[in-house]
Amino acid sequence: MDGSPLDIIIFAPLALIFGVILFWFIQLLFIESQKYFLSLISHNHDALIRFSNFIGVLFQTICHALGYTVTKSGISSFFISVNYGKVSPKKVRKGVLEWTSNAFLFIGPFFIPGLLILICLLFLINSDYFLIYYSGYTFSDNFISFGINLYNFSSGFLSFLSTIDLLHPVHLGFLLLLIIMGMGIRPSFIGEKNQEKVDMIYDLKNIRYNILHKPVYIFLLILISYVFFYISILIDNNLYMAFFSILGWLSIISIVSLIITHLILLLIKFTDNIEGIKKLLPYISIPVSYVLCRLVFFYYPIPYLNSISLLLTIFTASLLVILLSKKKTNKFKTKIDMDSLLKLGKGQRDEPKRIIRK
């Protein structure tokens, strides 16, 4: 075991805590950006916003209930709707137990959706990507090992996503799950009412309050982390690294699912600019072009056919959106061209090209 004792005893455990906090913060930024995109399309897509809210509220309520169950407070009522969720405990606990159940409520929604996807991934990608690597117990060793673990997992996860076979029912189901989870990693509350604004600052304020309100508990939590790290050293099995690496994986899963949702929200945003029934064309093009690509590659096989099919599908949809957006027609355009309009006699009227609904 290289490294000074001071490094191992004091600084080494902090490496992973900082690492996880960093990823969690990046996740928070992506969530904030997703909320911004949702607010951009909210006027035209109420149902989508409500759906996104519901998924978010569902996870939050489940986490809250989980918090009460773990702290043995019990659950007396469980209410969930599209805009609001509420869980009441049977016994009102104070102290550490109250703090723990609050921690579940505030932090749980960031990790629970990722955990569900991780469980699915265990059956879909090679188990080699889940191996935990560790080289030593110093601050730098921990940081490097943490980075390697995240890199290994990310490369496995992203290579799976880039070669995903959408004609495989399980893969298709996984992608849908990833999108649904991405939609609701945190509730947006962009609903019918202007409820209390729940943004990144609100989350951070809550967490800060939770920390400052009971600093002793935070100290206890850090102490437990240190003890966990020392036990890992004693048994020479870096469980500490495994635990924090898994938390890092959850953040990576969440970030990837948020990026995919961003792409979908972008598609929705741009197709909104297209008028009439033509706005459906980019959506229809996605399954049609993918199936066509796969059919062509079935008869003329090439390497990386899944990835190329995916790329071609994305390219076709993007191209359609650009072309259709450029051919935007004027709502107030007349049915007769301008020259003929000038020649219209007295009493003759032009008919509007589009009849605006009364």
Next chain:
Amino acid sequence: MNQNELLENEQIEKILSPHPLSFMGLQSLCIFLITWGVIIGWLVNFSEFKDYFLNPWLIISLWGIILMVVGVIASLLTIRWRIFFFYFGVFIGGLLTTLLLENSESIGVFIPFYSVSISIIGFLIVELYRRSHKYIISNQRIIFKGGVITKQERTLRYDKITDINSKQGILGQIFSFGTIIPISQSGFGLGIDKSSAAAGVQVGEKKVKFLGLFGGGKELQTPRTRSYYELHGVFPYKEIKKIVENQVQGSVITNYQQEQVAFQKEQVDIQKQMRDLLKKQNKQNDNSEIDEKI
């Protein structure tokens, strides 16, 4: 609605139909059929397990067993055996067609196509059923019309509505539709949930020597009626609910209004008495004047 069907001073407020997603219970039967058909098609033709499915009877057995199991579970959960019978019918249809097929090796292709075709027909029937519903909300009554072949109609005056039950599922909350059940004074719009349990005890090894049966039942009256007799999956739910509730409130006399009516009656009686007294007094005055003149 034909103008001739309207009553005197009747004005139509809204003409409604159920939301396309309001019959998701029925549509989900078709969605499952499509999903399972596609999975079977993939499993038999493209998956890494395709070598296990060389026997065509294994394919149809697996397909049928899963359909039956899901049918039984869904029927038990919803207490509607028609789900089981629907899947059973689909399975029997598939089995008979397979028997008639000369080339049984093509069953791996036939089953997915058959499932998807049946589902599409199912979707069309559900859509036809949905479109057969028509709800007319006027200022005097609600008219419920429906029926694909046999036409049914229910007319409900607002003053006959005693209670309004409304419900909105998750899909309804997302897409802003919901069901409103107006319960009439006769109890139209109420259904009964029945649940019962029985337990048997057998003592004796070879023959039944003693048999005891214990049972219990529970009945619960709940707002439930056919989709033709309720405002099923109406959109926008909140607005429609408000209209109906306002109309009901407008035609029901409240306690305060009853007191006001009684008070006004009292006032009218007093005024009548005063009028009679004045008349009497006038008559007496007239008589006394005549007497004086005489």
